[in-house]
Amino acid sequence: MILPEPLQNLINAFERLPGIGPKSASRLAFYLLRDASDLGQDLSDALDGFKSKLAFCPECFNIMVKERERCDICDDSQRDESVICVVEDALDVLSLERTAGYRGKYHVLHGALSPIEGVGPDDLKIYPLFERVKRDDISEIILATNPSMEGDATALYLSQRLADSDLRVTRLARGLPIGGDLEYADQNTLLRALSGRQEMD
Amino acid sequence: MILPEPLQNLINAFERLPGIGPKSASRLAFYLLRDASDLGQDLSDALDGFKSKLAFCPECFNIMVKERERCDICDDSQRDESVICVVEDALDVLSLERTAGYRGKYHVLHGALSPIEGVGPDDLKIYPLFERVKRDDISEIILATNPSMEGDATALYLSQRLADSDLRVTRLARGLPIGGDLEYADQNTLLRALSGRQEMD
Numbered sequence: 001m002i003l004p005e006p007l008q009n010l011i012n013a014f015e016r017l018p019g020i021g022p023k024s025a026s027r028l029a030f031y032l033l034r035d036a037s038d039l040g041q042d043l044s045d046a047l048d049g050f051k052s053k054l055a056f057c058p059e060c061f062n063i064m065v066k067e068r069e070r071c072d073i074c075d076d077s078q079r080d081e082s083v084i085c086v087v088e089d090a091l092d093v094l095s096l097e098r099t100a101g102y103r104g105k106y107h108v109l110h111g112a113l114s115p116i117e118g119v120g121p122d123d124l125k126i127y128p129l130f131e132r133v134k135r136d137d138i139s140e141i142i143l144a145t146n147p148s149m150e151g152d153a154t155a156l157y158l159s160q161r162l163a164d165s166d167l168r169v170t171r172l173a174r175g176l177p178i179g180g181d182l183e184y185a186d187q188n189t190l191l192r193a194l195s196g197r198q199e200m201d
Numbered sequence: 202m203i204l205p206e207p208l209q210n211l212i213n214a215f216e217r218l219p220g221i222g223p224k225s226a227s228r229l230a231f232y233l234l235r236d237a238s239d240l241g242q243d244l245s246d247a248l249d250g251f252k253s254k255l256a257f258c259p260e261c262f263n264i265m266v267k268e269r270e271r272c273d274i275c276d277d278s279q280r281d282e283s284v285i286c287v288v289e290d291a292l293d294v295l296s297l298e299r300t301a302g303y304r305g306k307y308h309v310l311h312g313a314l315s316p317i318e319g320v321g322p323d324d325l326k327i328y329p330l331f332e333r334v335k336r337d338d339i340s341e342i343i344l345a346t347n348p349s350m351e352g353d354a355t356a357l358y359l360s361q362r363l364a365d366s367d368l369r370v371t372r373l374a375r376g377l378p379i380g381g382d383l384e385y386a387d388q389n390t391l392l393r394a395l396s397g398r399q400e401m402d
Contacts, residue, residue: 006251009247012247019228028219032248033291041249046210047214047248050210050241
């Protein structure tokens, strides 16, 4: 034991965060020790009980402040209520909102179907989505699950289950990422980009 | 404002940490939200007032628990008191201790000389080092400042100031890092490795 306990405790806690190894954890702790802006205390305050202040929106299952009845997006009358974008995770809502290119509503599944890991439809917020489709006047469902095996399986399941209904079911385009290099694109991405090729306008 | 305030506050605080950008900050916050191990609260507790529990050792200026009179290393009678390893930062002590290859004492300068940034000898713990050399029975000073311009300047300054005294002044070897590739070594490192070449034993 080389380090004083309060410092070692802090390093141990940092190390438990994803993507932070022993070296980064030490560096962060020593940074906070030298830091004059009181970031350590600010971070402590921000972390203290933050989970208990949050809840999931009963409508779309996005994250919201606990006292609220619905999240900001569900409450926003300026947004198009007839389009629902289905995502795996609340973090995906954030990514899509940052594009400022979507003005519909969301539905957060809280995961993806995965028979291997034993995740079935009952483990996700799938039935509440069907409820919304039945109850509200929805014209389009955009399936924005991850372009992974689980994400694709989930999208397929949802599109099959929604096939009977009168709505348009779409999913995010696959292809070359912007700024990417054709040379470095993997085979599957390139295959998708080929088969999904579009007319020049 | 898309995110609930407690979550946005947490992301903002994470973003102020070095090496953590907006995306990593969001990812950490959402990870803690889903995490079942109460890591968020543990981290909050570890951060809460941790600075006020720590102080610098009045002997070597390493970090120690506030109530103590000297740090663990200075207090350790098993360690060689006649050798002092001079480092820039308390984090360097940790790195050297992890090697388990050094059994002497330390002296933490808390920086390096830098005329450009206006850091002179008075801004570092340099005079207390001279005091230790005068007062104690020191046989060797190992200069373990960083292999940077400032670190080298600091080592040069110290070696000149200690030249009159009767002690051995050494510094850490320069050369190829273990596991490194000669092809990728920069010119200066390679030059040092050449000029510092050693007999095969």
